[in-house]
Amino acid sequence: MFEQSLNLRRVKPSATGAAAAKARALRAQGRDVISLDAGEPDFDTPDNIKEAAIRAIREGKTKYTDIDGTPELKVAICGKFARENGLTYSPAQVNVSPGGKPVIYNAMVASLNPGDEVVIPTPYWVSYPDMVLMAGGEPVFAPTSAEQGFKLKPEDLEAAITPATRWLILNSPSNPSGAAYTRAELKALADVLLRHPQVWILTDDMYEHLVFGDFVFTTIAQVEPALYERTLTMNGVSKAYAMTGWRIGYAAGPEPLITAMRKVMSQSTSNPSSISQWAATEALNGPQTFIKPNAAVFEARRDLVVSMLNQAKGLKCPTPEGAFYVYPSCEGLIGRTAPGGRKIETDQDFTEALLDAEGVSAVFGGAFGLSPFFRISYATSNALLEDACARIQRFCAVLD
Numbered sequence: 001m002f003e004q005s006l007n008l009r010r011v012k013p014s015a016t017g018a019a020a021a022k023a024r025a026l027r028a029q030g031r032d033v034i035s036l037d038a039g040e041p042d043f044d045t046p047d048n049i050k051e052a053a054i055r056a057i058r059e060g061k062t063k064y065t066d067i068d069g070t071p072e073l074k075v076a077i078c079g080k081f082a083r084e085n086g087l088t089y090s091p092a093q094v095n096v097s098p099g100g101k102p103v104i105y106n107a108m109v110a111s112l113n114p115g116d117e118v119v120i121p122t123p124y125w126v127s128y129p130d131m132v133l134m135a136g137g138e139p140v141f142a143p144t145s146a147e148q149g150f151k152l153k154p155e156d157l158e159a160a161i162t163p164a165t166r167w168l169i170l171n172s173p174s175n176p177s178g179a180a181y182t183r184a185e186l187k188a189l190a191d192v193l194l195r196h197p198q199v200w201i202l203t204d205d206m207y208e209h210l211v212f213g214d215f216v217f218t219t220i221a222q223v224e225p226a227l228y229e230r231t232l233t234m235n236g237v238s239k240a241y242a243m244t245g246w247r248i249g250y251a252a253g254p255e256p257l258i259t260a261m262r263k264v265m266s267q268s269t270s271n272p273s274s275i276s277q278w279a280a281t282e283a284l285n286g287p288q289t290f291i292k293p294n295a296a297v298f299e300a301r302r303d304l305v306v307s308m309l310n311q312a313k314g315l316k317c318p319t320p321e322g323a324f325y326v327y328p329s330c331e332g333l334i335g336r337t338a339p340g341g342r343k344i345e346t347d348q349d350f351t352e353a354l355l356d357a358e359g360v361s362a363v364f365g366g367a368f369g370l371s372p373f374f375r376i377s378y379a380t381s382n383a384l385l386e387d388a389c390a391r392i393q394r395f396c397a398v399l400d
């Protein structure tokens with residue numbers, strides 16, 4: 001009989017993937033389901049990027065490349081970090097992996113020993129703790145709250161750090177809360193980190209370009225140059241350029257870490273798709289005109305969803321600074337009963353009853369390590385968002 005490895009038994013499958021699969025299955029049975037569970041833009045990849053990929057195929061750029069990225073893409077990534085983040089990296093400090101997810105995984109595999117701790121603020125992106133576990137490390141959770149805008153406070157970071165701490169994972173703007181750290185907030189965390197030289201920082205900046213109003217995005221190695229030597233600044237083309245299916249993520253950091261990550265890839269995935277790398281090179285070097293109008297569309301959707309959810313009885317929805325998620329509290333509905341007699345005792349009961357009653361698929365907060373909340377992805381059309389939020393209002397109103 002097949003048995004999973006002891007290490008893999010510590011890991012759970014992605015809850016967001018499971019929610020999306022359940023919604024798809026219900027739709028296949030003929031149910032009218034609106035999916036607010038997926039973490040991908042509903043826009044198409046811009047044409048100049050598609051054309052670059054087609055050109056690469058025609059020109060025969062279809063062979064193995066350097067394991068952790070073509071020289072051309074690495075130069076484009078160095079250009080992006082200099083232009084947008086004021087960070088100077090050389091191509092030898094750059095890793096390109098098949099998606100943002102493998103960048104993080106490769107960094108964990110390259111650096112963790114059994115017992116090493118990784119501090120992860122809650123609510124977190126579902127994959128961080130399980131990637132740490134797969135790499136043999138131990139996630140340590142540092143709590144935040146809605147009152148503090150789901151942002152880690154310096155004293156809570158300090159309390160989570162031990163001599164065994166190897167990494168802090170920061171994610172701004174955040175999946176699932178949409179919260180983004182200001183420069184001053186990052187500086188306050190950096191001041192704690194300066195006192196703990198054993199702690200490296202992995203900053204996941206995937207949603208950098210989705211910030212709203214006059215919010216200014218900054219990243220920690222830029223805010224505190226003294227941390228540059230122990231920061232892995234990670235990003236990717238998936239969200240910014242609507243390229244989730246192309247599978248290109250990247251990071252820059254100290255060369256010994258990048259060399260170790262290349263060693264992991266050399267014995268596992270080898271290089272990311274050559275064609276996708278040429279597409280990503282065009283995304284970073286080509287016109288950036290797509291980005292601002294794209295963010296404006298998401299900002300209008302955020303405002304719509306926050307407003308409609310705050311009109312739902314018993315829900316409280318903070319206004320996040322970025323990404324395309326909101327993370328409302330359903331605390332006001334815990335203890336209530338749904339029309340079929342189902343008692344709402346947890347946020348998972350809430351999202352399951354909502355799916356049953358109204359066909360709206362959202363992801364329960366327990367999956368992100370902070371309850372009782374749920375995550376809504378508003379990366380879908382205004383018409384569907386209005387319909388979904390009206391259904392949520394109706395559902396909340398009939399709870400007894």
Ligand SMILES: Cc1ncc(COP(=O)(O)O)c(C=O)c1O
Nearest residue numbers: 039099100101125175206236238
């Ligand atoms: C915070 C965060 N980091 C990383 C990723 C992974 O991106 P990719 O699709 O490029 O692997 C995601 C995707 O949902 C994400 O939300």
